Amino acid sequence: MKLDTSTMSFLSKSIAWLLPEYRFQWLVSEFVEAISLELDFIQEARNSKRTAKNFKNNDMVRVPHVFWELTTTQVLTMEFCRGHKVDDVEFLKEMGINPIKVAKALMEVFAEMIFVHGFIHGDPHPGNILVSPEGRNGFCLVLLDHGIYRQLDEGFRIDYCELWKALILLDTNKIQQLGERFGVGKYFKYLPLIFTGRTIDSKSTLLGGMSIEEKRNLKQELKSLKMEDISSFMESLPSEFSRILRTDGLLRSIISRLGASQRVRLLAYAKYALYGLSPKLNPQSDYGVKVVLSRLKTNVSYLQLRLALEILELLSLIENVRHFLRVLSKSSRKINRWCSNGL
Numbered sequence: 001m002k003l004d005t006s007t008m009s010f011l012s013k014s015i016a017w018l019l020p021e022y023r024f025q026w027l028v029s030e031f032v033e034a035i036s037l038e039l040d041f042i043q044e045a046r047n048s049k050r051t052a053k054n055f056k057n058n059d060m061v062r063v064p065h066v067f068w069e070l071t072t073t074q075v076l077t078m079e080f081c082r083g084h085k086v087d088d089v090e091f092l093k094e095m096g097i098n099p100i101k102v103a104k105a106l107m108e109v110f111a112e113m114i115f116v117h118g119f120i121h122g123d124p125h126p127g128n129i130l131v132s133p134e135g136r137n138g139f140c141l142v143l144l145d146h147g148i149y150r151q152l153d154e155g156f157r158i159d160y161c162e163l164w165k166a167l168i169l170l171d172t173n174k175i176q177q178l179g180e181r182f183g184v185g186k187y188f189k190y191l192p193l194i195f196t197g198r199t200i201d202s203k204s205t206l207l208g209g210m211s212i213e214e215k216r217n218l219k220q221e222l223k224s225l226k227m228e229d230i231s232s233f234m235e236s237l238p239s240e241f242s243r244i245l246r247t248d249g250l251l252r253s254i255i256s257r258l259g260a261s262q263r264v265r266l267l268a269y270a271k272y273a274l275y276g277l278s279p280k281l282n283p284q285s286d287y288g289v290k291v292v293l294s295r296l297k298t299n300v301s302y303l304q305l306r307l308a309l310e311i312l313e314l315l316s317l318i319e320n321v322r323h324f325l326r327v328l329s330k331s332s333r334k335i336n337r338w339c340s341n342g343l
Contacts, residue, residue, distance in 0.1 A: 083130030
């Protein structure tokens with residue numbers, strides 16, 4: 001491992017010397033840190049135990065029990081859990097499990113990790129997430145391979161929750177403010193594009209995608225970017241972003257194979273971003289009414305946010321219909337003129 005990572009570092013520095021605008025040494029450092037963590041099975045066992053504790057009241061999640069007396073830094077002994085890869089759609093259909101429900105459960109589990117716990121599984125590829133038909137709800141998710149985790153700084157976790165709230169509502173001023181706090185400067189305008197697929201000045205709804213004009217303008221803007229701009233942007237991002245982006249990319253791919261739309265992902269992030277901003281309460285120490293009222297307040301905020309999204313979608317649909325009718329009316333008048341001229 002040391003020989004391979006030293007080779008990677010040497011090659012990266014050599015390219016940076018030949019091409020000064022290429023500056024991705026940070027990527028090698030991230031890789032070295034991640035692979036080093038994966039080789040310590042005691043640390044992986046601790047991560048597993050912590051995740052199991054975080055989801056102890058969630059029937060949808062199962063984490064294999066660790067046999068500590070048979071575990072060392074080089075040997076990890078765990079409970080054997082049966083299941084199939086999370087993206088095995090044929091298995092899900094054979095077992096009568098709805099793939100869309102699996103996608104929703106998957107996104108909610110990882111959204112809770114990111115926005116509420118701030119302790120994120122860094123490698124959620126299909127082989128590390130099994131679907132077992134043993135849960136009370138007809139199935140449960142079995143989380144494997146806890147070698148790579150990222151503990152988010154508490155300040156970053158709260159700012160990330162705020163960012164997603166602003167992204168959902170397309171609050172440009174708030175996105176810019178948070179971009180400055182993250183240290184990305186003028187590149188804050190690309191944050192909506194990275195996370196929601198919309199440009200900063202998009203007029204479309206969160207779930208509607210970009211218009212043809214927006215895509216054309218974005219293409220022209222991206223053409224003007226140089227390697228120096230890309231390097232500067234990637235260097236300026238907080239280190240937490242790289243892990244979150246990797247995790248998010250893998251999750252997007254899985255829910256796509258399950259046949260779920262990105263709406264499932266966006267609504268899960270919206271919901272848990274609000275949960276992450278609500279005061280953290282301890283049901284054992286805080287009195288019951290306080291806990292109930294806090295949860296009720298968060299649920300109401302989520303419903304208000306979701307209602308706002310639905311209204312925006314409805315307005316967008318109405319505008320699209322009006323545009324279609326205007327085009328149809330113009331076409332009709334042209335046809336009438338052609339007919340009149342022909343006559």
